[in-house]
Amino acid sequence: MTGMTASRTADGLAANGSRTEPGALRSARTWERARSIARSCAGQPLPSVPRALADALGHALAEPLLALTDLPPFATAAMDGWAVSGPGPWRLAGAGVLAGQEPLPLGRDTAVPIATGAPVPAGATAVLRHEHGAADTARGRLDDRSPAPVPESQDIRPRGQECRSGEPLLPAGTTVTERVLGLAAAAGYDRLTVHRRPSVELFVLGDELLTRVAPRAGRVRDALGPLLPPWLHACGAELIGRRLIADDLAALREAVLRSPADVVVTTGSTAAGPVDFLHDTLRAVNARLLVDSVAVRPGHPMLLAELPATADGRARRLAGVPGNPLAAVAGLVTLAEPLLSRLGGRHGAEPLRLTAGSALPGHPRDTRLLPVFTAGQEVSPLPFDGPAMLRGLALADGLAVLPPGGAPVDLLELPRR
Numbered sequence: 140m141t142g143m144t145a146s147r148t149a150d151g152l153a154a155n156g157s158r159t160e161p162g163a164l165r166s167a168r169t170w171e172r173a174r175s176i177a178r179s180c181a182g183q184p185l186p187s188v189p190r191a192l193a194d195a196l197g198h199a200l201a202e203p204l205l206a207l208t209d210l211p212p213f214a215t216a217a218m219d220g221w222a223v224s225g226p227g228p229w230r231l232a233g234a235g236v237l238a239g240q241e242p243l244p245l246g247r248d249t250a251v252p253i254a255t256g257a258p259v260p261a262g263a264t265a266v267l268r269h270e271h272g273a274a275d276t277a278r279g280r281l282d283d284r285s286p287a288p289v290p291e292s293q294d295i296r297p298r299g300q301e302c303r304s305g306e307p308l309l310p311a312g313t314t315v316t317e318r319v320l321g322l323a324a325a326a327g328y329d330r331l332t333v334h335r336r337p338s339v340e341l342f343v344l345g346d347e348l349l350t351r352v353a354p355r356a357g358r359v360r361d362a363l364g365p366l367l368p369p370w371l372h373a374c375g376a377e378l379i380g381r382r383l384i385a386d387d388l389a390a391l392r393e394a395v396l397r398s399p400a401d402v403v404v405t406t407g408s409t410a411a412g413p414v415d416f417l418h419d420t421l422r423a424v425n426a427r428l429l430v431d432s433v434a435v436r437p438g439h440p441m442l443l444a445e446l447p448a449t450a451d452g453r454a455r456r457l458a459g460v461p462g463n464p465l466a467a468v469a470g471l472v473t474l475a476e477p478l479l480s481r482l483g484g485r486h487g488a489e490p491l492r493l494t495a496g497s498a499l500p501g502h503p504r505d506t507r508l509l510p511v512f513t514a515g516q517e518v519s520p521l522p523f524d525g526p527a528m529l530r531g532l533a534l535a536d537g538l539a540v541l542p543p544g545g546a547p548v549d550l551l552e553l554p555r556r
């Protein structure tokens with residue numbers, strides 16, 4: 140915000156809708172409770188939709204992924220060599236079997252060249268690796284040169300080794316990653332039934348924000364416009380709009396009222412500064428505050444509200460994260476992520492429990508979120524962890540969740556690329 144001379148237009152709005160004195164403490168929720176409200180206020184996940192594999196990435200499965208086939212679908216050669224029947228030596232028969240071909244049955248004491256991935260002929264007892272066989276093509280004879288006799292079924296991947304048709308491979312709620320796409324394709328899928336992704340509109344508030352070049356004349360670069368969209372995407376959101384909005388009550392009110400998004404995310408304006416209009420806006424649009432500040436450092440002025448539904452009756456929520464960049468990230472992981480995750484039908488990822496290598500600096504009364512670096516089970520704090528700083532976070536691979544007073548340590552993993 141800028142314009143310290145502007146007059147504050149309204150006082151605070153408590154979670155029950157009553158007014159509080161400017162600067163008075165609002166009833167902060169505990170960090171765990173705030174996350175739980177953010178998740179439960181979503182109600183049921185958004186409806187399920189069919190999506191072609193390539194379009195399903197980032198969605199959550201609305202149904203368990205059941206195998207549509209045995210995997211492998213047929214007994215398969217695991218190595219290049221010969222399919223053999225019996226202990227050898229063998230009579231060479233046939234031109235060979237390639238992947239994608241359907242072989243003829245193999246007679247007793249015969250062998251046929253075979254490629255990795257090719258269906259193993261009926262009657263074959265093993266695959267002899269290329270480097271373990273001596274073929275005399277003139278005499279049509281193959282001898283075993285293996286270091287030890289070839290056991291039955293050697294280098295044959297039996298049909299159904301990985302799964303049987305109809306077997307559950309992944310539970311509903313699994314996020315479709317590139318790895319899931321690969322498995323789904325292998326298991327026979329062309330499309331997947333997934334939850335619709337929650338649509339998000341991002342409003343970045345602050346007259347002081349520049350969108351290019353270096354900070355100057357009291358103005359700073361907007362760090363959250365670049366930081367939040369990919370992170371929201373990683374939370375399962377479909378970003379449908381993102382814009383800077385001036386510190387102006389009417390402009391913010393219009394933007395919030397007209398947004399068609401399932402979730403509006405705002406940055407800044409959560410506190411009680413002269414041009415912090417978010418609470419006034421929420422009152423002006425008849426929003427219902429669900430969380431109005433959280434006992435967490437940084438980010439305590441963060442809030443969550445239910446907005447009036449769209450004309451067609453779709454519920455809308457607003458997550459207001461503070462303007463200080465690390466505090467905004469705290470708001471994202473505390474309120475936006477659980478809400479988006481539930482709307483999108485994802486499993487709730489619980490924090491991991493780890494051990495701190497050295498004492499981590501907690502807060503006496505509030506939960507503290509601290510950018511950390513992890514090595515194995517150990518976490519170490521990173522410097523430059525102030526609410527307005529991003530330097531520690533940029534190097535971090537997690538946010539340690541320190542309960543009031545300090546240890547034990549839970550870890551929220553940060554999205555990876």
Ligand SMILES: Nc1nc2c(c(=O)[nH]1)N[C@H]1C(S)=C(S)[C@@H](COP(=O)(O)OP(=O)(O)OC[C@H]3O[C@@H](n4cnc5c(N)ncnc54)[C@H](O)[C@@H]3O)O[C@H]1N2
Binds near residue numbers: 363464
């Ligand atoms: N009297 C009090 N003042 C403040 C309190 C308080 O309890 N009493 N809380 C402080 C805390 S904690 C935070 S966090 C901030 C929250 O402020 P707002 O959400 O109202 O954010 P702004 O005032 O708009 O901005 C704060 C700060 O962040 C910078 N900013 C804003 N947006 C961006 C952006 N997109 N990229 C980079 N930097 C941004 C802005 O320039 C300010 O420096 O309130 C404290 N005050």
Ligand code: MOO
Binds near residue numbers: 437465
């Ligand atoms: O939430 Mo604030 O960032 O603690 O200063």
